[in-house]
Amino acid sequence: MLIGLTDFADELREIGIPVSMVEVLDAADALRHVDLGDRTAVHAAMAATMVKNARHQDAFDLAFDVFFGLRPPPPSPTTELHGPADGADTAEGSSGGGSPADVSDLFEALVGALATGDQHALSALARRAVDRLSGFQPGRPVGGRYYLYRVMHRLDVDRLRSRLVEGLLAADDELGVDDELTTRLAVDTADRRIGAFRTEVEAEILRRLVQDRGPEAVSQTLRRPLVEDLDLMHATREELAMIADRIAPLARRLASRMSARRRRGQHGRLDVRRTIRRSLAHGGALLDPQWKPRRINKPELVMLCDVSGSMATFARFTMQLTYAIGHQFSNVRAFAFIDGIDEVTRFFAPGEDFEHAMARIAEEAQLIRHDGHSDYGTALECFTTEFFDAVTPSSTVIITGDARNNYRPTGEERLAKIADRARALLWINPEAKRYWDTGDSVMSRYGALCDGVFEVRTLRQLERFVESVALSRVKGLVPIS
Amino acid sequence: MSEWTNPVTIQTALRSAGYLADARTAQVVYLAEQLGKPILAEGPAGVGKTALALAVAEATGRRLVRLQCYEGLDEGKALYEWNYHKQLLRIQTDEGKQWDELEGDIFTEDFLLERPLLAAIRSPEPVVLLIDEVDRVEVETEALLLEVLDAFQVTVPELGTMSARTRPFVVLTSNNSRELSEALKRRCLFLHVGYPSVHRERDILLSRVPELPEEMAKRIAEVVASIRNIPVRKAPSVSESIDWARTLLALAVQHVDGQITADTLHVLLKYQADIDKVSRELSLQTAEE
Numbered sequence: 131m132l133i134g135l136t137d138f139a140d141e142l143r144e145i146g147i148p149v150s151m152v153e154v155l156d157a158a159d160a161l162r163h164v165d166l167g168d169r170t171a172v173h174a175a176m177a178a179t180m181v182k183n184a185r186h187q188d189a190f191d192l193a194f195d196v197f198f199g200l201r202p203p204p205p206s207p208t209t210e211l212h213g214p215a216d217g218a219d220t221a222e223g224s225s226g227g228g229s230p231a232d233v234s235d236l237f238e239a240l241v242g243a244l245a246t247g248d249q250h251a252l253s254a255l256a257r258r259a260v261d262r263l264s265g266f267q268p269g270r271p272v273g274g275r276y277y278l279y280r281v282m283h284r285l286d287v288d289r290l291r292s293r294l295v296e297g298l299l300a301a302d303d304e305l306g307v308d309d310e311l312t313t314r315l316a317v318d319t320a321d322r323r324i325g326a327f328r329t330e331v332e333a334e335i336l337r338r339l340v341q342d343r344g345p346e347a348v349s350q351t352l353r354r355p356l357v358e359d360l361d362l363m364h365a366t367r368e369e370l371a372m373i374a375d376r377i378a379p380l381a382r383r384l385a386s387r388m389s390a391r392r393r394r395g396q397h398g399r400l401d402v403r404r405t406i407r408r409s410l411a412h413g414g415a416l417l418d419p420q421w422k423p424r425r426i427n428k429p430e431l432v433m434l435c436d437v438s439g440s441m442a443t444f445a446r447f448t449m450q451l452t453y454a455i456g457h458q459f460s461n462v463r464a465f466a467f468i469d470g471i472d473e474v475t476r477f478f479a480p481g482e483d484f485e486h487a488m489a490r491i492a493e494e495a496q497l498i499r500h501d502g503h504s505d506y507g508t509a510l511e512c513f514t515t516e517f518f519d520a521v522t523p524s525s526t527v528i529i530t531g532d533a534r535n536n537y538r539p540t541g542e543e544r545l546a547k548i549a550d551r552a553r554a555l556l557w558i559n560p561e562a563k564r565y566w567d568t569g570d571s572v573m574s575r576y577g578a579l580c581d582g583v584f585e586v587r588t589l590r591q592l593e594r595f596v597e598s599v600a601l602s603r604v605k606g607l608v609p610i611s
Numbered sequence: 612m613s614e615w616t617n618p619v620t621i622q623t624a625l626r627s628a629g630y631l632a633d634a635r636t637a638q639v640v641y642l643a644e645q646l647g648k649p650i651l652a653e654g655p656a657g658v659g660k661t662a663l664a665l666a667v668a669e670a671t672g673r674r675l676v677r678l679q680c681y682e683g684l685d686e687g688k689a690l691y692e693w694n695y696h697k698q699l700l701r702i703q704t705d706e707g708k709q710w711d712e713l714e715g716d717i718f719t720e721d722f723l724l725e726r727p728l729l730a731a732i733r734s735p736e737p738v739v740l741l742i743d744e745v746d747r748v749e750v751e752t753e754a755l756l757l758e759v760l761d762a763f764q765v766t767v768p769e770l771g772t773m774s775a776r777t778r779p780f781v782v783l784t785s786n787n788s789r790e791l792s793e794a795l796k797r798r799c800l801f802l803h804v805g806y807p808s809v810h811r812e813r814d815i816l817l818s819r820v821p822e823l824p825e826e827m828a829k830r831i832a833e834v835v836a837s838i839r840n841i842p843v844r845k846a847p848s849v850s851e852s853i854d855w856a857r858t859l860l861a862l863a864v865q866h867v868d869g870q871i872t873a874d875t876l877h878v879l880l881k882y883q884a885d886i887d888k889v890s891r892e893l894s895l896q897t898a899e900e
Contacts, residue, residue, distance in 0.1 A: 174638035182796035184803040311869035483884040
């Protein structure tokens with residue numbers, strides 16, 4: 131058991147979940163107190179001692195399934211309820227195929243089980259579905275996704291979904307409620323249940339893969355980067371949603387760090403006159419020192435975000451960051467540019483919905499002057515002529531973009547003007563450092579004028595940027611309280 | 612808590628205290644009791660993290676000692692403080708005494724103001740210590756908790772180290788607004804409390820609002836689950852769905868339809884933008900303006 135545990139801890143570390151030695155010992159300790167035959171108990175014991183971050187939970191669950199995936203034999207009464215005995219089909223089962231009659235049998239059984247949401251029946255059906263429809267071939271080096279696709283495709287998920295919705299609605303009809311909300315709820319319920327079935331199928335496929343190839347090999351193919359290590363430039367829609375969830379806490383953290391700093395900074399120098407006057411009340415003892423309030427200068431944050439097509443994914447992310455920061459601080463001004471530039475601060479007012487704000491920016495903001503390809507030169511020129519009052523000696527300017535200028539004039543002298551006036555000029559580039567200055571990227575020409583240029587390709591890098599760089603330079607932002 | 616010998620009895624005990632723990636939560640509570648480790652419960656606001664501590668206290672009949680964290684919480688508010696004014700008075704009444712006598716006098720337990728952490732440790736009978744929203748304190752203050760959570764002792768320089776006479780059952784909660792320090796996390800059992808499944812939420816509603824008809828509880832749970840699927844700024848929490856259930860009861864609603872949902876959406880959602888968005892997404896009939 132202990133060897134299994136250390137192997138498992140190694141695997142978690144490979145994935146990127148930090149598991150300390152103490153935590154492995156804790157896990158071993160916890161396991162002494164649980165029934166090792168009870169999978170949920172073992173899972174709970176290990177999860178509580180080894181995973182200390184909700185973001186790592188999914189990765190942990192997957193690894194756990196791979197390593198300790200052999201589930202107890204199925205409770206079979208439900209299997210017999212829906213269709214022929216299992217003995218007959220195992221012979222041709224794993225070789226794949228599955229006759230159309232088989233499929234429709236399964237389909238009907240599945241509709242029944244989904245309508246009631248019977249968990250046991252669903253697990254049994256998932257096993258049968260994988261048996262008959264996945265065409266599982268031992269030793270074949272394909273990932274689980276391939277089999278999952280085959281099973282779900284052959285079961286015709288869309289038809290399944292509409293049948294299920296019909297059934298749910300019919301049940302609702304008896305209760306005498308019928309409106310759009312009811313329909314929507316039925317659709318959501320159907321999706322949820324089919325999702326649960328899908329998870330069952332996935333787990334079943336995983337179990338077979340592990341049986342076939344062993345846990346180490348399978349977990350290697352399944353390893354996926356953690357949210358904080360996802361590439362922001364090429365994130366998928368789902369990944370972006372996960373990233374978005376992380377941005378708000380980051381902005382909040384920034385805000386709480388700032389306000390703590392401000393509060394601590396409120397004590398200035400000793401106010402001798404007031405202290406002595408106070409002391410008269412205590413017979414001249416200097417019990418109650420009085421402090422002069424410190425003068426707080428209020429620097430601003432100015433964000434300039436490249437939102438051109440090549441930056442689409444990253445732009446969404448920077449806008450999300452700006453949106454989150456805008457919710458925490460009052461003196462932030464945000465600008466977006468492509469080959470024109472416009473202020474977008476007003477779209478990010480507190481209470482505005484992000485998607486709505488993005489839609490309005492796309493419609494109302496004047497971001498395009500000519501052809502809609504990034505033109506840093508023109509954007510900088512417009513900025514310094516139209517919005518230059520946004521930059522003051524107490525503002526920190528952060529530019530986000532890949533500095534790919536489509537071989538157009540760079541407008542460095544404009545950037546120099548900004549750098550001269552601002553307290554600090556920082557540049558965040560979402561491209562890997564090795565691509566800077568290749569092709570039409572003019573990063574180092576701009577970089578020479580900045581106080582710092584940072585590669586921010588992942589959330590982890592962004593967190594580091596916020597913690598170490600931004601905090602030291604962007605002091606005294608005013609939190610909205 | 613000696614009878615808490617397995618997760619199932621814990622689940623039953625918590626249920627009788629009005630808290631529906633899922634299997635995992637019960638397991639973690641069981642382990643916390645067995646290993647004597649604190650639980651760190653993390654998750655969105657209003658899913659029952661604090662309620663867990665309350666339920667443990669109620670189920671075991673222990674006293675609950677609560678430390679509400681906030682930015683700027685310091686030793687004086689969390690551990691102990693000397694009763695400065697009382698000491699001053701004492702010095703004035705004892706004028707003329709030698710310093711040696713006086714020092715022994717004014718640094719005694721009579722002049723010590725107990726704050727939650729010290730109170731939990733010095734309590735003669737075991738308590739449940741709830742450290743609420745621990746993510747709100749600064750990293751520096753977190754270190755203060757370490758001594759307490761590690762050895763269950765507090766050092767007061769003038770009086771020496773006080774160790775816990777009985778081991779408190781500790782629950783820390785966090786809304787995850789910032790990453791807690793590794794040192795703190797390492798000492799705790801981690802429990803992520805997420806939104807419950809539709810089925811469990813229905814059960815929670817039924818147990819918290821007993822007058823609620825079962826069919827309606829199911830419906831409420833479904834509506835709330837659908838809303839949580841829509842990306843909003845502040846998704847409705849379990850406590851808000853309970854509020855909503857109570858509202859609907861108070862309004863003597865028979866069936867939860869689109870109209871009544873639209874009219875009472877403000878109970879579930881706290882931002883106008885969210886309300887607009889959800890009404891649009893669920894195509895609720897909003898009243899004409």
